Amino acid sequence: MSPKQQRGEATADLLLDTALAVYARGGERGFTVNAVTAASGVSFGSLYHHFGSFDGLAAALYLRCVDQLCDPVVAAVTRSRTARTGIRALVRAYLDFTRDHRDVALFLHGSAYSSYLAAHAKEVMAAKDAKFAPIGDWLRPRVASGEVAALPPHLIEILVMGPVAETAHRWLSSTYEVDLDEAARVLPDRIWRALRSD
Structure with a gap:
């Protein structure tokens, strides 16, 4: 160079x-x-x-932050052997990342639906999909085997990420009293129960 x-x-x-x-x-x-x-x-x-443009800078920063979040979360999931341990690992990795990288998590949560990302929405979505694709690849055979409920992928994502993202968002806002350690103890099994096959 x-x-x-x-x-x-x-x-x-x-x-x-x-x-x-x-x-x-x-x-x-x-x-x-x-x-x-x-x-x-x-x-x-x-x-x-x-x-x-400034929007281009914001989009580049958002994608860099996604990379920083995605790497430990994907690694935590894909090294897990069972669906239960993988889902539990995902929840803990996301909450640990939020605690350890507050500024990055704050930007991700605060910018996800911002006007300055709108011009780059397709690029951002495509990059996020590619980064998180290994989790979908890891999950598909576990759905096929009946270990995980046979739900559409977007509903599985909502069941997992909804509670996790809301917990992180509340902790980051400092408006709510949220204990991330308590959440990391309680949420993994609660989320797993929503996903397992009955």
């Missing part, structure tokens, strides 16, 4: 790191192009050169 390419990557990384810090500090209202360029010291022109 040439020195120019290295500088370009370093600038893009600086913008992404700064954007995450700006969001963590000021939330969606404080997440503006002016705030990111001021905090990073990178010019508007350079931001637009690397990401095309």
